[in-house]
Amino acid sequence: MTSIDAIVGASSTTPPVTGSTTTNGTQKLDGEMFLQLLVAQLRAQDPSSPMSTNDMMAQTTQLASMEQLTSLTSVNQENFSLQMRMAASGLIGKQVSYTGADGVAHTGAATSVSFADSIPMVTVGDQSIRLDAISGVASVSPVS
Numbered sequence: 001m002t003s004i005d006a007i008v009g010a011s012s013t014t015p016p017v018t019g020s021t022t023t024n025g026t027q028k029l030d031g032e033m034f035l036q037l038l039v040a041q042l043r044a045q046d047p048s049s050p051m052s053t054n055d056m057m058a059q060t061t062q063l064a065s066m067e068q069l070t071s072l073t074s075v076n077q078e079n080f081s082l083q084m085r086m087a088a089s090g091l092i093g094k095q096v097s098y099t100g101a102d103g104v105a106h107t108g109a110a111t112s113v114s115f116a117d118s119i120p121m122v123t124v125g126d127q128s129i130r131l132d133a134i135s136g137v138a139s140v141s142p143v144s
Helices: 004-010 031-044 053-089
Strands: 095-099 105-114 121-124 127-130 134-138
Touching: 031 053, 053 105, 095 121, 105 127
Parallel strands: none
Antiparallel strands: 095 105, 095 134, 105 121, 121 127
């Protein structure tokens, strides 16, 4: 099997394949990019020595695997988000501890939760605290 770099440079009529999808300055491979590379490879191959069926099947299998991994990643992110929401909801009525912006430890009862941001915000007194900033949880003692 010929490497993609050799194939892209093999034909002067085939423009190099560049990715338009970027994440924080790094190139992200997705299904569209994979298909672009495959098409470039097919265009530049030697007609007297075409790609073998096994190579084509291997690349197709790689594409299917990549799409499944992308889907699995998305599902895992959704599950994590749901778990954070459930954990935050379970704090209502509990005594929570957190370190404030001033660096001082605070304690108070969690009275409500907001899901407006990607990380739930727990209301303690008049403060909105990120769920990941809460360092301790205790049951509130009943008043007799």
